[in-house]
Amino acid sequence: MDVSNLDKDKGDHISGIDRGKIVMYGLSTCVWCKRTKKLLTDLGVDFDFIYVDRLKGEEENQAVEEVRHFNPSTSFPTTVINGEKAIVGFKEKEIREALGF
Amino acid sequence: MDKVYRRLNDQVEKSGYHLNPDVEFTKDLVWGLLANEQRYGYWSCPCRLSANNLEEDLDIVCPCYYRDPDLNDYGACYCALYVSDEVIRGERKVESIPERRPPKEQRDAERAEEKKRAEMMETTEFTGKLSKPVWRCKVCGYLCAMDEPPGVCPICKAKKERFERFI
Secondary structure, X not given: OOHHHOOOOOEEXXXXXXXXXXXXXXXXXXXXXXXXXXXXXXXXXXXXXXXXXXXXXXXXXXHHHHHHHHOOOOOOXXXXXXXXXXXXXXXXXXHHHXXXX | OHHHHHHHHHHHHHOOOEEOOOXXXXXXXXXXXXXXXXXXXXXXXXXXOOOOOHHHHHHXXXXXXXXXXXXXXXXXXXXXXXXXXXHHOOOOOOOOOOOOOOOHHHHHHHHHHHHXXXXXXXXXXXXXXXXXXXXXXXXXXXXXXXXXXXXXXOOOOXXXXXXXXXX
């Protein structure tokens, strides 16, 4: 999903160090999602985030499908790295390692 | 918000459960619950995607059906709004845990199954062994034998629609 087409409260691109294509799918009300977003921000990496609960209709379906593809239980946060690896939940150690920290 | 937090905390402590002692974390989740109440009309779990449909979300209305098994296995519910005695005593740490809620297809199938079972139960005549049907609160497991389930669970305060016919 291209976050540049979304309203800023639904999703956005955060500029930073290039550690591959990182997309965090989260919910705006979820505290573990908030922690994951903060971790990525503190690490200073380049990433996209999408708040799936703020999407509607077709946009929401598309985002849910993208999450399901990597994480069949469609839970949040799901952080997808380079369209290959998904880290489900706020797994600080795993996220740091996967991004080379 | 602070009022809701305090009221929830009092009620939870009275029923023998505990909210996460990290007050800032917990208030964030209460804010999420209030946001969901506004969006959907009920306290949908802040850490799960709501279907914006109470029937589909009945299992994730806070406290959810998964809270007690998660408290037993991980010391916290999925959001970590509720924590176990061990966590309160500082013997266990709270972390992000796996999702126990089954995927949508499975939930849909289980709901259809339950509906059939409930309809069957309704048409079953009592053969004399029990004088009343038995209702089970799906949040906390409370059982009662009455003609109808209570309006509110006396143990965990879950609403009537979250009871199932048990026997």
